Amino acid sequence: AAGVIQSPRHLIKEKRETATLKCYPIPRHDTVYWYQQGPGQDPQFLISFYEKMQSDKGSIPDRFSAQQFSDYHSELNMSSLELGDSALYFCASSLGVLYQPQHFGDGTRLSIL
Amino acid sequence: DAKTTQPTSMDCAEGRAANLPCNHSTISGNEYVYWYRQIHSQGPQYIIHGLKNNETNEMASLIITEDRKSSTLILPHATLRDTAVYYCIVRVPSQNFVFGPGTRLSVLP
Numbered sequence: 001a002a003g004v005i006q007s008p009r010h011l012i013k014e015k016r017e018t019a020t021l022k023c024y025p026i027p028r029h030d031t032v033y034w035y036q037q038g039p040g041q042d043p044q045f046l047i048s049f050y051e052k053m054q055s056d057k058g059s060i061p062d063r064f065s066a067q068q069f070s071d072y073h074s075e076l077n078m079s080s081l082e083l084g085d086s087a088l089y090f091c092a093s094s095l096g097v098l099y100q101p102q103h104f105g106d107g108t109r110l111s112i113l
Numbered sequence: 114d115a116k117t118t119q120p121t122s123m124d125c126a127e128g129r130a131a132n133l134p135c136n137h138s139t140i141s142g143n144e145y146v147y148w149y150r151q152i153h154s155q156g157p158q159y160i161i162h163g164l165k166n167n168e169t170n171e172m173a174s175l176i177i178t179e180d181r182k183s184s185t186l187i188l189p190h191a192t193l194r195d196t197a198v199y200y201c202i203v204r205v206p207s208q209n210f211v212f213g214p215g216t217r218l219s220v221l222p
Contacts, residue, residue, distance in 0.1 A: 042213030104156035
């Protein structure tokens with residue numbers, strides 16, 4: 001079965017640079033979620049979109065923004081990168097926002113030098 | 114979201130059933146119980162979820178007590194590949210998931 005696709009799988013940036021992470025949800029899924037997982041930490045919710053509208057917001061820094069496009073894929077834009085942004089970034093998708101489970105991609109490992 | 118309490122770690126012999134408990138004593142009537150696992154920095158993997166009835170799928174069984182204050186995830190025949198961090202999450206529909214800290218399950222040969 002098709003899964004959530006994230007690109008790139010690995011990304012290396014320097015401080016103050018920008019980065020864009022992409023997420024392609026499972027076909028027919030209309031809801032996308034972004035999570036950040038720092039070293040040795042549990043995944044933390046950043047932001048979600050349902051039908052291209054922001055549906056919930058977590059601990060997402062103001063330097064980050066995201067959107068969901070008409071084909072339901074989503075992009076997480078990160079600016080003025082800091083060393084502390086080094087983490088795994090997971091995208092998940094679901095069918096609707098109610099009780100259906102979220103299905104996660106394999107993540108993007110972002111390293112800030 | 115209701116808080117959950119899980120053991121920090123557990124061991125299980127390969128081939129035996131792994132029973133992972135979760136306490137969610139403050140769960141409200143419309144909160145579902147979800148179980149995920151994460152194998153070494155891979156994306157969290159959905160296992161099973163339920164509201165009040167016991168559930169079973171090809172991966173596991175979920176037993177929810179009648180008062181819904183606790184649940185148990187059962188992996189019927191644990192293998193080495195089941196070694197992972199297991200997260201029990203309770204969630205009101207439409208809210209995001211709150212992970213942590215989970216149970217680190219080690220399946221031993």
